[in-house]
Amino acid sequence: MHENSRQMEKGGLTVLNPEDDFRFQCHQNLECFTRCCRDITIFLTPYDILRMKNRLGISSENFLAAHTATMIGSAGLPVKVLKMQADSEKNCPFVTARGCTIYPDRPWACRIYPLQPESTKITQKTGKEYYSIMDVPFCLGLKSDRVSTVAGWIEKQGIPIYREMEAAFKKITMNEVLSNKEITNNEIQQMYYMACYDLDRFRRFVMESTFLKRFEVEPDVVEKIKHNDVELYHFAMRWLEYGLLGQGVLKVKPEIIKAKKEASENQ
Ligand code: SF4
Ligand code: SF4
Known part of the structure; x- marks a missing residue:
């Protein structure tokens, strides 16, 4: 973490404000490249699905049938998760040795990594944003010297439009x-x-x-x-x-x- 970071330690969790910074860089030359794109539960928002099916040039019906599974969430309403492949590694259907084939339209959860929004009753009341860094032991990108601010990362990863769409949902x-x-x-x-x-x-x-x-x-x-x-x-x-x-x-x-x-x- 950067020396000037105003991060807070709460119960062993490092909580960052938008202006705080963190170290992370992901690239093809890392040994762990695409390791994070397998055997993972990715919840899809309606806007994720809109972007992904249009990137693939298929209908929503075909996208949902081929690439998603349904779970029942709170209030008894259906939620969608990305279906991993049935291979032994349970790879994401969109990963290749060269990376994500739908990168410009990858889901929100893939964009925001390694950040994780921390939402509690207190943060909701204050209307402030807080983030923690996900603890993924095999992710070598977390050992990088490249420093980004939380706000800068969110902007760079194209999160604002996802947030806007999510607000309507x-x-x-x-x-x-x-x-x-x-x-x-x-x-x-x-x-x-x-x-x-x-x-x-x-x-x-x-x-x-x-x-x-x-x-x-x-x-x-x-x-x-x-x-x-x-x-x-x-x-x-x-x-x-x-x-x-x-x-x-x-x-x-x-x-x-x-x-x-x-x-x-x-x-
Ligand atoms: S650095 Fe982390 S995010 Fe990038 S490929 Fe490796 S495990 Fe995935
Ligand atoms: S959608 Fe792309 S970034 Fe997300 S898990 Fe699949 S291959 Fe990886």
Whole structure:
């Protein structure tokens, strides 16, 4: 660690502020090169999946089927992990002897290494960021003399756009409506899965079902989501806010409300 670092020691853990620095450098000439890309659990965010499937030029359906496994997280909602290969070393499907083949669109977890965000009730309350350095004994990059600041590393690794996208997702997952709740309804789990992870199917759902006949969606938004995955992602989060959290971010068309009312009166 750099001498000027204002790092704190908490229970044996070195906790860094964004302005603190750390030593690390990864390169092809290290004996450990790609050693970290095997037998590892990598949780994928919706934005990770968007970037990875587009880098591979395949649909979200094909990406999810070929490269991910599903686990059930807190609140009973599905979370995705990257599926390692079935070889004896359990290599990541994207690693070769020359490194990561999807490097510009590698997942968030691969980007931020060796940093690890430290989130506790205290850090959440103060709204401050703290990081620790992951303790990976075989990683020779941690023995390097190359010094980076935490903030500089985050910028260099392209983390800000991932954070921005994650904020829209966390607005749903961290919402108090979902805290202390266990969703067991399969239809809701499927709706969440499609909106978060299976964006190409979500696009078909919006464009090809009665969706646009039922909801008031701004014409410019409709145009954008036809081709733009990031816009579609934001719209998917908006749909979840409406459907999962009951927030009025989408409006049902008046004629649909009227027809429903009339139908219930005639029953
Ligand atoms: S230095 Fe660390 S991050 Fe880089 S290849 Fe080696 S183990 Fe992986
Ligand atoms: S996605 Fe790339 S960086 Fe991440 S584990 Fe796989 S090969 Fe390594």
